[in-house]
Amino acid sequence: MLRKAIFIFSTLCAITFASLLSGCRSSKAVTAPSTAENHVKQYPNTPEGKLQELLDSYKEWSDVSMSVKCNLRTPKSMSVSGKATMIRGNEIKLSLRMFGFEVAGLYADRDSIYVYEKLNHTMIAESMSRVSAATGLDLNGMQDLLLGHITNPDNHTNILSGFKSKVSDDAMTLTMKKKNYDMVYTLSLLNGAVLKSLDVTASGKGSAVCRYAPALITPAGPVSTSADLTVKFGQHTLEASLNWSLESASWNKGIATGDNIPKGYRRITTDQLLKALGAF
Secondary structure (H helix, E strand, O other), X not given: OHXXXXXXXXXXXXXXXXXXXHOOOOOOOOOOOOHHHHHHOOOOOOHHHHHHHHHHHOOOOOEEEEEEEEEXXXXXXXXXXXXXXXXXXXXXXXXEEEOOEXXXXXXXXXXXXXXXXXXXOEEEEEEHHHHHHHHOOOHHHHHHHHXXXXXXXXXXXXXXXXXXXXXXXXXXXXXXXXXXXXXXXXXXXXXXXXXXXXXXXEOOOEEEEEEEOOEXXXXXXXXXXXXXXXXXXXXXXXXXXXXXXHHHOEEOOOOOOOOOOOOOOEEOOHHHHHHHHHOO
């Protein structure tokens, strides 16, 4: 049970590290045109036209609640299920359970990010302001990436601002080079524009790759059914995936924010966690 709790904890850390390395600032979802406009608006059959159609398909949303399955591949292999809730721009909560009991979780709001495990009552905590100062990431950007939406770390009103596009065969890449990190989105153009992956290289910190499964149409627009993460930092590699149960997801129900900050937990450092993982 101890080992399982530790590995659940590492899964959550993989999610956290991928977010911290992604360097994405708030990106306001583009409001989809009205139904009438959808019938008349035509997009050119070009890479640029397909990309703009994808961006225009993103819709405003207020909250979502859905089941999730976390699969850890490295450093060990295991799976665990749970529930995820997100309130747009306010919080992300991920609760993982075994035998009906919560064993670990992640909670993020506009102020902080917490990753905790209940067996030993330990947690990792980081201020959102520190994360934002170092990478440009805020809560909205994290939510966009988890749903498989393209987001811009610099300009929330013009998603494509600052990116250089390149088309090769039936694929497009969007690249942004910054002082602290490089971001590269890869899209397939075979059937419209479909986001396939996001690669991030953070100067002096490591790299992260998030690969997206095909999307389903939801009240938030197209949302990827899973996010597959590979994070490398120093000599360490974490590989994990989040699989969303979008078919049964509940959207825009007016979920209220709550007092979900872990209390009574012993705070540990990332280095302490990695040392514990290295013992197995």
